[in-house]
Amino acid sequence: MPDETPGRQWRADESARPIPREADLAILDALFTQSPMGVAVFDTQLRLVRANPALERMHGVPNAELLGHRLSEVLPALDAAGIESRLARVLETGLSVVGTEHRGRTPADPSRDHVWLTSSFALTGQDGRRLGVTDLIMDVTDRHRARERLALLDEASTRIGTTLDVTRTAQELADVLVPRLADLTSIDLLDGVVRGEQAPPSGAGDKTLRLVARKASHPGFTDGLQLVGGVQEFAPDSPHAQTLCDGQPRLLPAVGPDVDWVRNSLDPRTQAMLTYGTHSMMVVPLRARDTVLGLAHLYRTAARPDAFEPDDLVFVQELVARAAVCVDNARRYTSERATAVTLQQSMLPxxxxxxxxxxxxHQYRPALAHAGGSGCWFDVIPLSGARVALAVGDTPATGVEAVACIGQICSTVRTLAQLDLAPEEVLARLDDMVPRLVEREHTAGSAAILEKLVGATCLYAVYDPVSRRCVMASAGHPPPIVADPVGQVHFADLPSSEPLGLGDPVFEPHKTELAEGSTLVLYGQSFLAARNADQALQERLSALIAQSHLPPDDISQAVANAVAPHLAAEDDLALLLARTRSLDAEHVATWDLPCDPAAVASTRSLTARRLDQWGLGHLTFTTELIVSELVTNAIRYGAPPIRLRLILDRMLICEVSDGSGTSPHIRRAATVDEGGRGLFLVAECSHRWGTRYDAAGKTIWAEQPLTETPPRSVQP
Incomplete structure (x- = not known):
């Protein structure tokens, strides 16, 4: 705005004066001759009437051959129809179109696609007539490719490593590579890596490769490859073997049957590569923490004539390196899971x-989460008198912590079981042990893994095949399912108690008599949660358990298969199924004895006659000796009632019961001692012996194998 101050005149800047026509023409001439952007001028019939040298370099066709022609006539490889449609729209409306991308190939570079960014505007005369349309064209191929690769890297970060499964992670890498970068790709991992083992260093250890993932842009491309999981063998001079040995990637932009290693190789991978017309390939190692885990192979076939370039190799290395870290994490998880599952299963029968x-x-299915370690466990423990203990439990821990807790509980339960304690007594002592273990852990100053023992549950049951009586007690664990021989299914009426370590002083037992052929189903907490969540599953499980005519193995397998789909990933499945048997009167002999030393002689006679009936005459001497010593001790040191029982089972079992709670002790008598050799003789003549207590007193038992085995030191 001019200055209106009096006495001052305003002078326009000479630089703002209109540019002469000669200058306009000079600018236009420079735009056509010196600009790196392509410039094309089309008339109203969309015929090219003028083009600059930059456009000639882009197209690879002399401008003299282009002038006077439409693009569809001279450059059919381009999207000529789309370009002419856009030009016609600009010519008709007079509105400019800025930033349109076109992709195609030209004679200047026929082996690969290029991307051009175009802007179009109409040429209008002073009278408003449309004279034509002008295109400004810029080659943005490198920028577009860089943007695509960054997008692919970002996509790969979300698509690769979604699970901690080695083969699944490898397949996710293959899915990213095809079809964006290759027509065919295969991922081979070292055999040990697939199993979760540490990969050997370069130049050492087993280098066996297994094909774990593959992907092709056409389904038929993979037909010639070995099946997934198959061992892969490559010629020693092939790039596959060399890359596996030195860990260096290899780019082969031109591959054909005339290449030496291709011509000399007979491995299926190379043959399949030739069959599908492969002309370019890359072999990139999956390297994580300076260790080669496997190889990624990328192939381009006739379906994609572009050969791999050095830039492609750099990009694929970056992508594969990211995937290799995910594979190694999955390998470490697989190793941890295998360790936890192996340790846990080693504690189960x-x-x-x-x-x-x-x-x-029995059935055990490890959890999918927490490295496979969860808190379910079960056990089967033979006891004296042909009885058996069944135990099952749960701990709130997961992973390695669960394995540590299970180890403590299982070993304690097995130790207590050998003491022939009643179920409620086993749980009481187990409950007393939990706070002591946790306290010791804190005192040691180590990680308080065993704190997870607090809140663990346990069910302990003892079944006697002679009386067919089952006694069970629970520490916060759900009751077993019972199915009688006629198919009636119900839960045992088990009194509830607190879990272990919470200070419950009393664990009330439940006693029940089971008919021969009854089925007991003991299970973990996850089984009950899955069952209760689905009414249809409840009915199905009851129908399966009620099938007493089927073998227990078939029932347990069917039950586990029915429940497994309903479990959460963090739940494992422990299932113990027991079908009861009984020992009839033909296998059991019982005598009530008077508290009189004279009865010892008659017990020897009774024992001898019974052994003759059972065909065990060869055990008469040792059995008479065992019976004499045990009955004598009961009469001398015990209290009535006194009872002798012989059981014919897998072993010959001799039991003497009396009403005293006095505990006998074995000792080695001196030469001059008149007594003290009774239990020593019993131990020498038997395979195992021991004492168990009940409310009525105690029972001393001894077992002998049925085969004719002489005593260890006492000869007849």
Whole structure:
């Protein structure tokens, strides 16, 4: 705005004066001859009437051949229809179109796609007539490719490593590589890595590769490859073997049957590569923490004529390196899971111990989360008198903590079981042990893993095949399912108690008599949660458990298969199924004895006659000796009633009961001692012996194998 101050004149800046026409023409000429952007001028018929040298370099066709022609006539490889449609719209409306991308190939670079950014505006005369339309064209191929690669890296970060499964992670890498970068890719991992083992250092250890993932842009491309999981073998001079050895990536932009290593190789991978017309390939190692875990192979076939370039190799290395870290994390998880599951399963009975009280079947399914370690456990423990103990429990811990807690509980339960304690007494002592272990852990100053023992649950049951009586007690654990031989299914009426370590002083037992052929189902907390959440599953499980005509193994397998789909990822499944048996009168002999030393002679006669009936005459001498010593001790040191019982089972069992709670002790008598050798002789003549207590007194028992085995030191 001019200054209106009096006495001052305003002078326009000479630089603001209109530019002469000669200058306009000079600018236009420079734009056409010197600009790196392509400039094309089309008439109203969309024929090219003028183009600059930059456009000629982009297209690779001399401008003289382009002038006077439409693009569809001279450059059919371009999206000519789309370009002409845009030009016609600009010519018709007079509105400019800025920043349109086009992709295609030109004679200047026919082997790969290029991306051009175009802006179009109409040419209008002074009278308003449309004279034509002008295009400004810029080659943005490198920028576009960089943007695509950054987007692919971002996508890969979300698509790779979604699980902690080694093979799944490898397949996610293959899915990212195809079809964005290759027509065919395969991921091979070292055999040990698939199993969760540490990969050997370069140049050492087993280098066996397994194909774990593959992906192709066309389904038929993978037909010639070995099945997933198959061992892969490559020629020693192949890039596959060399990359595995030195860990260096290899780019082969041109591959054909005339290449030496291809011609000499007979491995299926190379043959399949030739079959599908592969012309370019890359081999990139999956390297994590300076260790090669496997190889990623990328192939381009005739379906994509572009060969791999050095920039492609750099990008794929970055992408594969990220995936390799995910694979190594999955490998470490697999190793931790295998360790936890192996430790936990080692604490569970792999096979049922020899016993005749019940026919047992069991199932264990590790959790999918927490590295496979969860809190379920069970056990089958043979006891004296042909009885058997069944135990099951849960701990609130997971992972390695769960394994540590299970180890403590299982070992304690097995130790207490060997003392022949009643179920409620076993749980009482187990409950007393929990706070002591936790206190010791804190005193030691180590991580308080065993704190998770507090709140653990346990069910302990003892079944006697002679009386067919089952006694059970629970520390916060759900009651077992009972199915009688006629198919009636119900939960045992088990009194509830607090879990272990919470200070419950009394664990009330439940006693029940089970008919021969009854089925007991003991389970973990996760089984009950899954069952209660689905009414249809409840009915199905009851129907399965009621099928007394089926073997327990078949029932347990069917029950586990029915429950498994309903479990959460953090839940494991422990299932113990026991079908009861009984020992009839033909296998048991019982005599009530007077408290008179003269009765010892008659017990020897009774024992001898019974052994003859059972065909065990070869055990008469040792059995008479055992019976004499035990009955004599009961008469001399015990209290009535006195009872002798012989049980024919897998072993010959001799039991003498009396009403005294006095505990006998074995000792080695001196030469001049007149007594003290009774229990020593019993121990020498028997395979095992021991004492158990009940409300009526105690029972001293001894077992002998049925085969003709002489005593260890006492000869007939």
């Amino acid at each position: 792999r096979s049922v111990p020899d016993q005749s009280a019940v026919e047992v079947a």
